[in-house]
Amino acid sequence: DTGVSQDPRHKITKRGQNVTFRCDPISEHNRLYWYRQTLGQGPEFLTYFQNEAQLEKSRLLSDRFSAERPKGSFSTLEIQRTEQGDSAMYLCASSPPTGQGDYGYTFGSGTRLTVV
Amino acid sequence: AQKVTQAQTEISVVEKEDVTLDCVYETRDTTYYLFWYKQPPSGELVFLIRRNSFDEQNEISGRYSWNFQKSTSSFNFTITASQVVDSAVYFCALSGTSLGGGADGLTFGKGTHLIIQP
Numbered sequence: 001d002t003g004v005s006q007d008p009r010h011k012i013t014k015r016g017q018n019v020t021f022r023c024d025p026i027s028e029h030n031r032l033y034w035y036r037q038t039l040g041q042g043p044e045f046l047t048y049f050q051n052e053a054q055l056e057k058s059r060l061l062s063d064r065f066s067a068e069r070p071k072g073s074f075s076t077l078e079i080q081r082t083e084q085g086d087s088a089m090y091l092c093a094s095s096p097p098t099g100q101g102d103y104g105y106t107f108g109s110g111t112r113l114t115v116v
Numbered sequence: 117a118q119k120v121t122q123a124q125t126e127i128s129v130v131e132k133e134d135v136t137l138d139c140v141y142e143t144r145d146t147t148y149y150l151f152w153y154k155q156p157p158s159g160e161l162v163f164l165i166r167r168n169s170f171d172e173q174n175e176i177s178g179r180y181s182w183n184f185q186k187s188t189s190s191f192n193f194t195i196t197a198s199q200v201v202d203s204a205v206y207f208c209a210l211s212g213t214s215l216g217g218g219a220d221g222l223t224f225g226k227g228t229h230l231i232i233q234p
Contacts, residue, residue: 033221042120042207043161045221058221089159105222107153107161 004108006092012114013082020078021111025094032075033105034067035091036060043091049075082115089113118143120210122225129198130233137193137228139208145169150184150191151209151222161207167191195230203232 005024013019025032030051035043046065048056051072061067064082069075079086089112093105119142129135141150152164165175167184175182179196195202205227 035221040226042209042224042226043222045223048221056221091161093161105151106163109158109160112159 004092004094004106006090006108006111008111009109010112010114012116015082015084015115017082018078018080019082019113020076021090021092021113022074022076023092023108024074025092026096026106027073029094029096029106030072031095031097032069033093033095034075034077035093035107037089037091037110038087046077079113082113084115087113087115118145118148118210118212118223120208120223120225122206122208122228124228125226126229126231128231128233131200132197134194134196135198135230137195137206137208137230139191139193139225141189141191141208141210143210143212145212147212149211151211152182152191152193153207153209153224154204155207155227156204164193198230198232200232200234203230205229 004026007022011019032049034046036046037043044060045058046061047054047067049069052069064080067075067077089110091107091110093107095105121140124138127135148169150167154162154164165182172184172186181194183192207224207227209222209224211222
């Protein structure tokens with residue numbers, strides 16, 4: 001396993017279009033997170049899955065955003081009716097069950113979204 | 117609510133100098149975790165360290181060291197004998213008791229852009 005994979009690396013879309021990103025976590029990690037990072041800022045938490053259950057959602061996650069992790073493995077993040085303010089880097093991270101491993105969250109390289 | 121403050125937006129030093137990156141945090145949790153991540157120009161966040169709130173021992177890993185002081189709510193990061201490859205944005209982060217992130221996930225500071233000049 002080579003780490004957390006995100007696809008695509010870059011996405012340019014027109015305002016109003018829908019986009020979907022994919023994250024493949026480290027296989028033995030049951031926890032998966034989505035973060036958003038805008039230029040010059042630290043990542044901001046969006047949502048968290050434990051296995052297939054979405055346990056937490058940030059107030060940043062408007063109703064245009066939806067995330068799924070149907071089989072407890074990969075996850076998708078969809079943004080509907082994109083707006084220019086959605087332009088950001090979307091980061092996925094995974095972590096092992098509590099008590100297993102001491103290396104914190106592992107982040108992917110992110111998907112950079114540009115809405116024009 | 118949790119908050120992480122990295123007051124230094126950018127630091128520039130000459131190679132081989134020592135440099136300290138400051139991190140101050142706020143939380144109401146009695147049990148929490150503190151992290152440092154490195155983000156090189158490639159964009160990927162690289163995990164450096166995790167420290168829980170009950171362990172105030174300083175830690176050293178090669179040229180890196182961390183000073184956790186609960187009394188001042190600080191978790192500072194020092195690079196000794198800096199190298200050009202250390203140039204990156206460094207983030208301090210805080211999570212709550214669940215380690216799943218609590219109600220707000222990992223809370224990151226705004227980062228410190230470290231520039232090491234040859």
